[in-house]
Amino acid sequence: MLKLYWADDDCLLPGDRGLAYGDGLFETIRVNGDSAPLLVYHLDRLMRDAGRLGIRLSRPELESAVAHAMKRYGAIHGISHWVLKLVVTRGSGGRGYRPAADVSPHLYLFHSVLPPLPPETGVMVDFSRVPLTVNPLLSGIKSLNRLEQVMAAREMKDPTFELLMTNAAGHVVEGTRTNLFLHGPDGWRTPPAASLAVSGVMRRKVIECLLAAGEPFRECELQVEDLLGRECQGLYLTNSVLGVVPVRNLAGLDLPVGNRLATICDPHKRPD
Template sequence: MTARMLINGAAADRVPARDRGLAYGDGLFESIRFVGTVAPLWSRHMQRLSESCERLRIPAPDTAQLWREALEVIRDMPQAVVRITVTRGVGERGYALPVSPQPMRVVAAFAPPKVADSAHVQGVRMRVCDLRLAEQPRLAGMKHLNRLEQVLARAEWDDEAIAEGVLCDSHGRVISATMANLFAVVDGVLLTPALDRCGVAGVARAEVLAACPQAQVGELTLDALLGASEVFLSSSVRGILPVQSLDDRAYAPGVLTRRLQLHWHNLGFSMEQDG
């Protein structure tokens, strides 16, 4: 059977107990959607991984090697999500950085999540989370390994009809969903929250911003979101999802959402592949 997980290039499914990623969340990860052997957003993922490694002072892995390992773990899978995890590696106790770090890389393949056709057509239901994201500009934008805020936010509901939750910062400004970035059309302007204080700058978000140069990045209040004419989520794994409702506020998928769904399809993804 083909290995579905490689650790430092070798088939394995366990990491050392003294790895700093396990001990301190000292690392990063990328979740990359593959269609066959094609990953339409690969270059964006690699750019974010490289930039984040530089910010955390972790030696970045070789992207050509990551590509070869990704192709190995997805062999014979028509659809897959490849998670690439990079940690600072094994270290002594304490927070001090190792003098000569030996980063660990984990490349693993999983079946993509099932997303109902109705989610792409009619949209998803959301709620506003009680949890507030802490602000830390030195970590903002990165997909670092500490996802406890998202874990606790997602634990706030168990209603299967609710697909996502809106996360705000400590000042009540909208930042994102728990697993996706968020866009809203407010007074005719496409707006997405600034992520210089907290939140993850998704690669799908970057793709939407490149496709819509008129979009603005800035502050988005909850009142403005509730008054928006169109709201959608962007995710490199799930694509472009319209928002059908946020608590008691109902929305309808708009023209811009449909245009971006078509753009997503033209990149090499399709709604049928998600279901």
């Protein structure tokens, strides 16, 4: 049975395995007034990845808890845009790394105001010096262990909006908090899901929109030269809270900027 805790009640449990070992998952959901356009995508990923980690979750229990949170926190934020964060841990119990057989998962619910949105004219991005290592067993999972992203984010200095991370092979994989899409003469490209530390729900939505629109698209490895080369017709970052963000400058090089991807797909697009 899922145990529910409200973060604003100061109820984080000292024996929680999420706190002790990063044994859990999280989702950060943008809520527009009383609706969350990508909610189903978030719950799909949470259920799928909990299954991969062997954390027993009930979809009906999870949906009921989220509906309760939307009502509780929606009363605070009204028609404003805000953020609902779900943290699921395996629970408490077990000696050391080995969990108890009868451990029950915990769900912590947080809320916050929507952070400032990036300008539609594009953002400045650079490369991180922190390499990204992806364990194939955990690829794509938005687990509570995000230390590589934390270390990379510590390098960031204003006005840089994001840092892109490369793996041991030198392939550009993702940002500290974003996935990426490259537009070129042959269509759209994005790194393969198996290479990602976090496979974002906005990434899934964009891929669905590109395929539905009949846009040429493929998943493939990306080199630094692909992003900085003459054939780059646009580089875009995606994030479920921020939507689609065009990159106007990468590592000091100006890139073509447009709203092409946001036109094709952005559930959070601001009205004209």
